[in-house]
Amino acid sequence: MRLLKNVFDNYDEMRREQKGKTSKAVGTPYPSIKSIMLEIPNLIRWKLKTLNRDHDFKVVGSIGQGAVSEIPWVCIFNRRITESAQKGYYIVLLFSSDMKSCVLSLNQSVTEYKEKYPSKVAMLRMRHTADLAKNFINISSPAFKGAISLKANKHLGIGYETGAIASFHYDEFNLPSEATFLSDFESLLNAYDDLFMVCGDALSALNSITEEQYQQYSLELAEKGSKTGRTVTLSDSGGVPIPPKRKISGRYTYARDERFAAEAIRKAEFKCEYDHNHKTFKSYVNDSDYVEAHHLIPISNQEKFNFSIDITENIVSLCPTCHRQLHHGVPIDKHPLLQKLFLERENALKSREIVVSIEELFGFYRKEDSLLD
Structure with missing residues (x-):
């Protein structure tokens, strides 16, 4: 296919x-820029028009902003999901850094993860989400599911390698015909549609993370979030609106935001809030004791309140033993922990319009609906 070869050669x-x-000139004499910015997008628009879907999609090519990109791309955005490479998920044609291959891929926004998580956590979340997403699409060989190789050295390219859901790979010495390329694109388009039917405009709807992952991500953010700006900013007081339920693993539920848990752990200085002298073990994340985030009012009780309980004021930092005791211990052993934690948090909870009595709190722990709190 000449348009791909123009990029490799030039x-x-x-x-x-x-x-x-x-x-910035689309009419540049460079064949590579002309292919990426004009001709490949036009070819894809033509294909979309033959499918009567040209108004549903935005097609954009990029060689970078300011500096020439290591990984140039052409993105195809479903307008109901996103119109920017900065968010959502989309089909993207990615050229490898060594200009010896390219990949047509159903992929995810790297920037969206990068802005919320430190690099290591962002990559873990992208791979986890891609692994979930690939279970909801049907696509035949020579397409493949999972990570791709772009010979990338920079974060953006590495993110695309990690976040790939389904892809077609083209080598410079074995390029597809135009007809094959467009047929492959239509296959990914069908997969793109399948995912939209399942999770709408956010792949996070698929993302049911385990308790272990939640604690891991929270610790990573607690250690690195303040240094990278990945924190939550709220007014000093007042109720926080309840976030909408998300469809996670087939059911609608309230998802927890690790940034609030990270803030609570950071404020507790990585110590157990029931007893600062409780020792556990050193976490690989930092040189402090390993602790876990726990919602004092369990998330399963969100419906009983008019404002969000997934907030820093409702999250305590506990050693693993205290945390497990609140989940698995008998009520009489839970009460001393709950009473001390409640007395220390009661005013902070009220500042967020969360009013609860100690008796009500004890009641929440008599029979928990979920181990996720």
């Missing part, structure tokens, strides 16, 4: 001649 030369800076 992109590095263009980068050198442009001294690493992007050209």
Whole structure:
């Protein structure tokens, strides 16, 4: 396919001649820029028009903003999901950094994860989400599911490698015909539609993380979030609106935001809030004792309140023994922990319009609906 070959043959030369800076002119004489910015997008738009779907999608090519990108791309956005590579999920044609191959991929926004999580956690979340998403699509060989290789050295390219859901790979010496390329695109388009039917505009609807993952992500954010700006910002007081339920693993429920848990752990200085002298073991995340985040009022009771209980004021940092005791211990052993934690948090909860008595709190722990709190 000539349009792909133009990129392989000319992109590095263009980068050198442009001294690493992007050209904003679509009508540039460089064949690589013309293919990425104009001709490949036009070919895909033509295909969408034959399917009577051209108004549903936005097609954009990019060689970077300011600096010439390591991984140039052409994105195809379902407008009901996103119109930007900065969020959501989409089909994207990605060229490898060595200009020897390219991948047509159903993939995810790297930036959306990067802005919320430290790099390590972002990659874990992307891979976990992709692994879930691939179970909801049907696609035949030569397509493949899972991670791809772009020979990437920078975060954006590595993110696309990690976050790939389903893809077609094309080598510079074995390029597809135009008809094959468009047929492959239509296959990914069908998979894209399948995912939209399952989870709407957010792949997070698929993302039922385990308790272990929740604790791991919370600790990572507690250690690194303040240094990277990945924290939550709320007013000093007042109720926080209840977030909408998400469809997770086939049922609608309230998802927990690890950023609130991270803030609570950070404020507790990675200590058990029931007894600061409780020792556990050193966490691999940092050089502090390993602790876990626990919702004092369990999330399963959200319907009883007019404001969100997934907030820092309702989350305590506990050693694993205290945490397990609140989940699995007999009521009489839970009460001393709950009473001490409640007295320390009662005013903070009231500042968020969460009013509860100690008797009501004891009642929440007589029979918990879920181990996820």
